Amino acid sequence: MATQRAATVKKKTTKPAKAAKPAAGAPAMRQISEPQARTKLTDQAYQLIEEAIVTLRLPPGSSVSEQALADMTGIGRTPIREAIQRLAREHLVVVLPQRGLLVAAVDVSKQLKLLEIRREIERSISRSAARRATEDERKRFAQLAVAFRSASAKNDDVAFIRADREFNELCLSAARNEFAEGAMRLLNGLSRRFWYLHFKRTADMPEMARLHASQAVAISKADESGAAKALDQLVDYIENYTRTTVMDGR
Numbered sequence: 162m163a164t165q166r167a168a169t170v171k172k173k174t175t176k177p178a179k180a181a182k183p184a185a186g187a188p189a190m191r192q193i194s195e196p197q198a199r200t201k202l203t204d205q206a207y208q209l210i211e212e213a214i215v216t217l218r219l220p221p222g223s224s225v226s227e228q229a230l231a232d233m234t235g236i237g238r239t240p241i242r243e244a245i246q247r248l249a250r251e252h253l254v255v256v257l258p259q260r261g262l263l264v265a266a267v268d269v270s271k272q273l274k275l276l277e278i279r280r281e282i283e284r285s286i287s288r289s290a291a292r293r294a295t296e297d298e299r300k301r302f303a304q305l306a307v308a309f310r311s312a313s314a315k316n317d318d319v320a321f322i323r324a325d326r327e328f329n330e331l332c333l334s335a336a337r338n339e340f341a342e343g344a345m346r347l348l349n350g351l352s353r354r355f356w357y358l359h360f361k362r363t364a365d366m367p368e369m370a371r372l373h374a375s376q377a378v379a380i381s382k383a384d385e386s387g388a389a390k391a392l393d394q395l396v397d398y399i400e401n402y403t404r405t406t407v408m409d410g411r
Contacts, residue, residue: 202240207247208326209234214253214264215322215354221266230262251350272355272403275348280396282344284389289336291380291388298335302381305331306374313370318357321370325353328377335380356399359406372398 210230213219231241245262248254252271255263294302305328312321329349333342360366372395379387 202236203243203247206230206234206236206240206244209236210241210244210248211253211350212322212326214248215350215357216319217354217357219264221264221354221358223264224261225264226261248350251347253350253354267355267358269403269406272351275351276396276400276403278344279348279352279399280393282341282348283396284392286332286336286338286341286345287376287380287388287392288385289338289341290332291383291385293337294335294380294383298331299381299383301331302328302335302377306377306381309370309374309377313367313374316367318360318366321366321373322353322357324370325373328373332380352399355403359402369395369398 210219210233213233219225227238227241227245230245231238234241245254245256249256253265255265257263290298290302305324308324309321309328311317312324326349329345333345336342356369360369372391376388376391376395379391
């Protein structure tokens with residue numbers, strides 16, 4: 162009986178020791194995975210909030226709280242807070258200390274200043290993307306050209322906005338120039354929201370999608386001069402409807 166009790170005690174004391182090995186490794190795994198998961202959630206939060214701002218579901222000048230954005234996206238407040246910081250850098254939201262957030266108003270004069278530098282930066286990015294894109298990236302550019310044409314044929318503004326956001330990100334990635342990327346990130350969201358706000362009155366969404374498709378095709382074919390030419394045609398069009406908007410507002 163004593164021998165049996167000793168054996169029982171031994172079993173009870175050795176089981177925790179065996180279970181301790183995976184427990185010891187678990188914290189290290191969490192240290193690696195948690196920042197990665199948070200970064201992914203931050204990107205998701207940014208995309209959802211940015212689309213809501215660009216498509217005017219969060220109207221210019223409206224106030225919103227972190228909690229409201231967390232409820233809207235289904236994402237926790239820490240990734241939401243990090244997404245807000247990025248949106249503030251891009252002039253899409255204004256952070257009011259102790260008062261919450263304000264969706265930035267649309268400023269036509271700021272849009273005209275933006276256009277002064279957009280052409281040169283984006284032409285460089287377009288040429289660099291055509292020169293440096295990987296084979297997989299070129300395939301994705303070709304697929305986005307199809308998505309733009311589909312949005313054009315269906316006159317689907319939301320499908321266009323989503324394809325445009327991915328196209329912009331892919332151009333920045335394929336160009337492989339962090340300085341041009343940093344400059345362009347300050348322009349993309351404001352440009353897209355301005356277009357969405359005014360396109361039904363002064364712009365032609367199918368034409369806008371067609372121009373984007375031409376640029377995507379040129380990049381997919383490694384055609385640097387073609388990509389630059391397509392970009393110039395696109396910016397010419399953007400400048401025209403922006404100035405038309407300004408004139409209509411006078």
